[in-house]
Amino acid sequence: xxxxxxxxxxxxxxxxxxxxxxxxxxxxxxxxxxxxxxxxxxxxxxxxxxxxxxxxxxxxxxxxxxxxxxxxxxxxxxxxxxxxxxxxxxxxxxxxxxxxxxxxxxxxxx
Amino acid sequence: xxxxxxxxxxxxxxxxxxxxxxxxxxxxxxxxxxxxxxxxxxxxxxxxxxxxxxxxxxxxxxxxxxxxxxxxxxxxxxxxxxxxxxxxxxxxxxxxxxxxxxxxxxxxxxxxx
Numbered sequence: 001x002x003x004x005x006x007x008x009x010x011x012x013x014x015x016x017x018x019x020x021x022x023x024x025x026x027x028x029x030x031x032x033x034x035x036x037x038x039x040x041x042x043x044x045x046x047x048x049x050x051x052x053x054x055x056x057x058x059x060x061x062x063x064x065x066x067x068x069x070x071x072x073x074x075x076x077x078x079x080x081x082x083x084x085x086x087x088x089x090x091x092x093x094x095x096x097x098x099x100x101x102x103x104x105x106x107x108x109x110x
Numbered sequence: 111x112x113x114x115x116x117x118x119x120x121x122x123x124x125x126x127x128x129x130x131x132x133x134x135x136x137x138x139x140x141x142x143x144x145x146x147x148x149x150x151x152x153x154x155x156x157x158x159x160x161x162x163x164x165x166x167x168x169x170x171x172x173x174x175x176x177x178x179x180x181x182x183x184x185x186x187x188x189x190x191x192x193x194x195x196x197x198x199x200x201x202x203x204x205x206x207x208x209x210x211x212x213x214x215x216x217x218x219x220x221x222x223x
Contacts, residue, residue, distance in 0.1 A: 032210065043114075043200050043214030044153070087152065093210040098143065098202075099169060102152035 004088045006104045012082075014110050018075040022088030025069040030092050033064060035073045037084040038103070044087060047073065078108045112136055114215040116201050122221045123191045131186040131218050133201030139213070140206040142184035143168075144176060146197040147217075153200060159184055160206075191222045 005023040012018040024033065032051050036044040048055055048062045050071075055062045061074040075082055087103040114135045123129055133142065140161050145153040145168075155168030159178040173195060175187045184203075188195060198219050202212040 034210070036212070041198060041217060043202070043216055044212070045214070046211040049209060049211070085152075091210065093208075094206060097155065097158060097166070097168065098204075098212060099155050100145070100153040 004090060004101050006086075006088055006101060008102065009105045009107070011107050011109055012075075012078045014080060014108055015077055018073075018078040018082065018106055018108070020073040020075075020086050020088075020104050020106060021070065022072070023070045024088070024090045027068050027090050028092075031090045032093055033062065033068075033071045034089050034091065035060070035062065036087045036089070036100075037082075038087070039081075039084040044100075047086075078106075080108050080110065082106065083108045114201055114203055114213050116199070116215040116218045118218060119216065120219050122223065123188075124223050125192060127191050128187070128189050129191065129220075130188075131199055131201075131220075133184045133186070133203075133215060135182055135184075135201075135203040135213070137203065137205075137213065138181070139203035140181075141204045142178065143202040143204075143212070144174070144184065144186045145200045145202065146170065146195075147200060148197050156186065156199075188220075191220075193222045196220060196222045 034049040035047040038044040050062045064071045085103040143158040144156040157176040162181040177185045198217045201215040
């Protein structure tokens with residue numbers, strides 16, 4: 001699995017968009033980008049994933065650069081409940097191994 | 111539909127004792143994983159399984175053993191617990207096909223004295 005690099009922490013004002021970056025410069029052609037978040041000490045929760053096209057669901061948007069070496073997770077209107085650790089990982093969909101890094105701690109402030 | 115269930119949720123061991131963590135999933139997932147998370151750190155993969163009867167090493171497999179005798183269960187064993195194994199352990203599972211999304215359990219907090 002390709003490794004990812006994320007900033008250790010970020011702040012965001014409540015109601016504003018939170019943009020979380022991730023670098024994955026060694027990503028392979030068949031590896032997808034996945035985002036998860038972990039609130040307090042709960043198990044991580046899946047947010048979104050994509051291969052090369054931008055993706056959007058009810059939780060967030062995922063923007064992947066054309067060269068696929070980096071991506072940005074966008075929470076359009078951050079709330080206090082979005083305060084969590086966000087993990088960006090890359091993996092082949094049907095491959096067993098799936099490794100996480102240290103993630104970005106997002107703090108949403110009132 | 112319970113999803114991924116881990117037992118026990120809390121356990122205190124003395125150095126040298128053994129124990130087994132059980133992960134059960136009711137989603138008929140092929141893949142199952144065990145991670146550990148130390149305070150302030152991300153998740154590190156211990157072992158994983160791509161199907162019944164198969165297991166493979168992850169990033170930090172030393173001191174742990176696993177078994178996948180039934181598709182729905184993935185056991186993590188500590189034969190001789192050490193203080194360095196104090197951690198929160200998470201189990202996850204995913205489908206072979208589909209989105210590849212991982213479904214996580216609530217975690218098992220283990221303290222080794």
